[in-house]
Amino acid sequence: MYTNKESYKMSKISSHFHFGEDYLTAGKAIKIARKELKGIISNDAREKIKSSRNIVENIVETGKPVYGINTGFGPLCTTMISKEETRVLQSNILQSHSVGVGDPIDHEISKLMLILKLQSLAKAYSGIAEKTLDRILWHIDNDAIPIVPSQGSVGASGDLAPLSHLFLPLIGLGKVTYKNKEITTSKLFDLTGLQAIELGPKEGLALINGTQFIAAHAVKVVEKLHSCLSQADIIGAMMIEGLQGSVKPFYNELHALRPFKGTIHVASRVKSLLKGSEIMEDHIDCDRVQDPYSLRCIPQVHGASRNAWLHLKELLEIELNSVTDNPIIINEELTISGGSFHGQPLAMAIDYACIAASEIGNISDRRIYLALEGNSPGVPKLLMEDTGINSGYMILQYTTAALASENKGLCFPSSADSIPTSLGQEDHVSMGSIGGRKAIRVIDNVEKILAIELLTAAQAFEYRKPMKSGPILDEIHKMVRTKVSFAEKDRVFSDDIEKGIDIIRNNSIIYLANEVTKKKNLSLETKFSSLFETY
Template identity: 75%
Template sequence: MQLPETFHFGEHHLTTGIAIGIAEHKIKAVLTDSCLEKIKASCQRVQNIVDKGDTVYGINTGFGPLCNTKISKEDTRILQSNILQSHSVGVGTPISEQLAKLMLILKIHALSKGYSGIAETTIKRMLWHMENDAIPVVPSQGSVGASGDLAPLSHLFLPLIGLGKVTYQGKTISTQKLFDKTGLTPLELGPKEGLALINGTQFIAAHAVLVVQKLQHCLRHADIIGAMMIEGLQGSIKPFFEELHQLRPFKGNQHVAGRIRTLLQGSEILEDHIDCERVQDPYSLRCIPQVHGASRNTWLHLKELLETELNSVTDNPIIINDELTISGGNFHGQPLAMALDYAALAASELGNISDRRIYLALEGNSPGVPKLLMEDTGINSGYMILQYTTAALASENKSLCFPASADSIPTSLGQEDHVSMGSISGRKALQIIENVEKILAIELLTAAQAFEYRKPLKSGVLLDEIHKFLRTKVSFAESDRVFADDIEKGIEIIRKSEIIGLVDKTMMKKKLQWDSPHLNEFEMY
């Protein structure tokens, strides 16, 4: 499937791939005339409520425990400006520009559905920030993920009223300086607009978008590197046979087994030891389909839930039509919070089994592969200490796996008495994934070192191409050196997805196809 060239906010179906494509200016996102008509109609409904004097939460009442405090018609606009300022209480290191921009994109899409009472001028200003990469500075801490991501979203939209900071043309500047540069002026928010802006799950959802993207990259790398380790340690192909996985047909397991079969296709190394006396391999090799596959299933679950969230209206109250306004709980982050905690565990386990394969490679129990992956040890420590690093990272990830969604602290004087902590779930999941990228980079180095000892035998064309590419970046280690330099190169290869790109290119050139019955389901569109 190809990503679209143009996306219609509020009308088209938003996915992880499309959101990232918009953020990277690969997809043009627009507000259509029909979308703007829905926005105008919803805004007018809010104004009608104000004019009639009907009491509706957040339009002419205070917020949270102040929901019973009536606000006069004259003060409804001041109320909306005040809420952005009073709720801008975030602390901590700012999130990345990419995350903040994704928040902006997701919020525009949700508000454009026409149930939030936002004004046309406000939504167009948000679109201007997105198109011109004037990205608000958003602190990383302060959301409990229940009444929406109140603090992060407040900071995200302070620039609409002339406050806060933005990153623009490579520099972080005040919004006033942005206005001086561009000629923009502060907006006066109408009734409900402030509340519509800061109610919602876009901080959690933006993190989930990156979790889906980055975890998928880790999963792909893990299969490729695991296959290279199988070759280096002379593992058996039989645990990956289709016949076995038809008897326990989890989608992820079948998909991973098929990928490994494809990666090992045509291998001389496999043929060389096909009749060896080894009965079975350790779990870290033999159970790759079951472990990687379980993480794949988790990824699929998060992707499916996230797509529902990306196309939902999550602020409060929601203006259904002229007669019906509902003060509900669509802002509650629990659906994504729990899924993100699950994804964090899946990512951690991917790093955990990778560390086990690294340890296995160092033992020297595979014929032809020396202990610590180096011939002259004693004077040389070989790859011994690289596994210390993966052990430390794997252990750190385990400590981060406590589910944030298991906690709840009442806020807003008890009005918000159960919260999701989904913002913490998202932040922790990304932290774990970053650690897994480092673990996989080290496994790539150790697998390539073991792979070298199989020469002059060749593997399949895919793994041979990967090994040749890696040797242009990191040389075979005959003696000790500063391995931190090698690790940094490995991390860069992982984060740039260079070997994934190489595999895709080689498969197209050789007209190969993945041997997986669930290929499309595990793609990210």
């Protein structure tokens, strides 16, 4: 069974992705980053790239003033640059704009930035040289990934600072991670025989103008939030079993009367997970009229977060297949200096997704608290028989409360802020770069909360034995028990939590749910589509 990401990856067949021509999704970008999909530049794309480059060279030759080609940048847009100085300008802009601070971004996000930038530039509206794109592709293929500071972008006029750091290695500067070591670019050149590229007119600006820092973070948000949403549905269903909640709030007849996509999706999925459960049948005629909201409203709450995820995914796919450079080279007669570098379209959606992620953690914490109350028949208070001398699972909920509260503080929308830059030329910015970083922090916390709910639900689930649940939940409970044993007395629960976090971050319960569905030929309603096939 596919109980971890590595075994699932080995089952997939690689193919090719054509930069600048094929439709890029978050899933495809991640596949390229993880070497599960090979990215190439086709001959047709190369011809278009050369044509676009020729237009830029002609502009320089004629001396016609065009922003960023033979003028200065930002507030210096009226300063003309001579033909001889246009090349020096490109190197200078990478150096002067490399002002990032803070811890480096994750290696994979930096690699995603390279992939997303190559996709945009290969569309041949930026006047970039073919050799420059080939060097970027070399960095991707050889995992020579630039080290990029996490702070310094305001998310408009492109992610200038992080993109400048990303492309310093092209001109022999900066640092990279290569063969699991952090080295200088000069050392990389010594090891590989590469030499610095001399950037031509407009190339420096084309490299650093764009939203790839924001978009790369959004790719990770789409991946990680989707994983949390899928696992929250499974864990929520397990908690319903453990606390003997009602299945009726998941009936389609109810949700057809308020047909939000996310609500219908979640309700159908949870209902399928509970199908065939002896535990559910055992209390079908009980006198409990309704469950607390954290159980009963799983379709509405999880579903609303899923709607937010879907909205970000749809907007992100537009961005991944767009040209976010400035100016844009349309043809020989038309170049346009516009604002396609502005991060606002993604910034607002990322903030929405950040709130959506936080709410998954919020309701998960409430289910954990509910499980500890001892109000469900057969389930002891604090999920342990001998309490008093033992605290049971009480303190685990302190951790989830702390994480949920921290997330609420991180949910202030970054896109609601704007500080003018560039001497007022850039007088409205998106702060989407901050929103992207913040959203990932929130999701990291949600993963920890879900891990604790998984442990809590498995503990409650134990008290329903020897009754069986549905086939998927039973197999997941067995898998959890191979990692974390039933707790009869207090122990160092942080060890259990770390194992739970590993289960969540490895997507083990998703892969297992898919495999059980396939093996037992269950209804497609129960299928937990793979991360990579879903987006």
